[in-house]
Amino acid sequence: MMIQGITGIRIVAAAGLLLLTVGAHAGLMAYQANGVDLVYDDDYTPTGASAPGLTWTADANLAASETFGVTGIDANGIMTWDKALEWIDAMNMANYAGVNDWRLWSALNRNGSGPCSEFDCTDSELGHLFYIEGGLSASDMITSSTVLTDVFTNMQDNVYWSDTEFSVSDAWYFGTDVGDQSNFSKGNQVYVWAVRPGQVAAAPLPGTAMLMALGLLGLGAGRMGRLWP
Structure with a gap:
């Protein structure tokens, strides 16, 4: 049986990378508001x-x-x-x-x-x-x-x-x-x-990406330690 915790760790890592990507813009950023x-x-x-x-x-x-x-x-x-x-x-x-x-x-x-x-x-x-x-x-x-x-x-x-x-x-x-x-x-x-x-x-780009990343973090944390059937 494979421990799903490994998958959870991967999800958390991916979410962390996404968070870093959101914060790592330099100079100019195009966005939309209203x-x-x-x-x-x-x-x-x-x-x-x-x-x-x-x-x-x-x-x-x-x-x-x-x-x-x-x-x-x-x-x-x-x-x-x-x-x-x-x-x-x-x-x-x-x-x-x-x-x-x-x-x-x-x-x-x-x-x-x-x-x-x-x-x-x-x-x-x-x-x-x-x-x-x-x-x-x-x-x-x-x-x-x-x-x-x-x-x-x-x-x-x-x-x-x-x-x-x-x-x-x-x-x-x-x-x-x-x-x-x-x-x-x-x-x-x-x-x-x-x-x-x-x-x-109202700029949606950073906030939307942040919510997605937090959702992935929650999903990964909830599944860590569960076993695959």
Whole structure:
């Protein structure tokens, strides 16, 4: 007769491996919350943030398909800086993905200093995504990073507004076509990309996998020591 305890040990070992796999993600993690595709960056937390990490919309040109009722947005998703702030407000009013703390990405460094200007600005939110997570260099286009195209859709090799003002008339941007960060007139029409602090609480991927692993652990523990007939 074979002791089922051996099988139980194997189940427990497999469950432990699954638990380790759930916790062993680095950098970017695609997930879904309340039916919305999102991407979590676990190694970028601005000073003073309400939660660790940063969540991006997986759709890097969401405004082209979802205006949240805001008029004056071009059909391809570009808009002025003031219109971008209006769009973010409407996004929060709509409780997008179940949360209402969306904002444009920040051009400041994570410790609140800056902004950095020109190339290799690796410590702003979009600069970190481009250079560190994407593994790109100055003059590269963001769509050339397979790390980023694996988790994001509709990325534009163009210019994205930040939420950071330079002056009454100008605001900071990041050029995802070459990797530069600078400022120009708020009247220019460019793309927008929303972020929020931490992970959206309804994210199912880690929780679902964790419950599966715990179920396997319970199953293995319950069967250990029983004999096969």
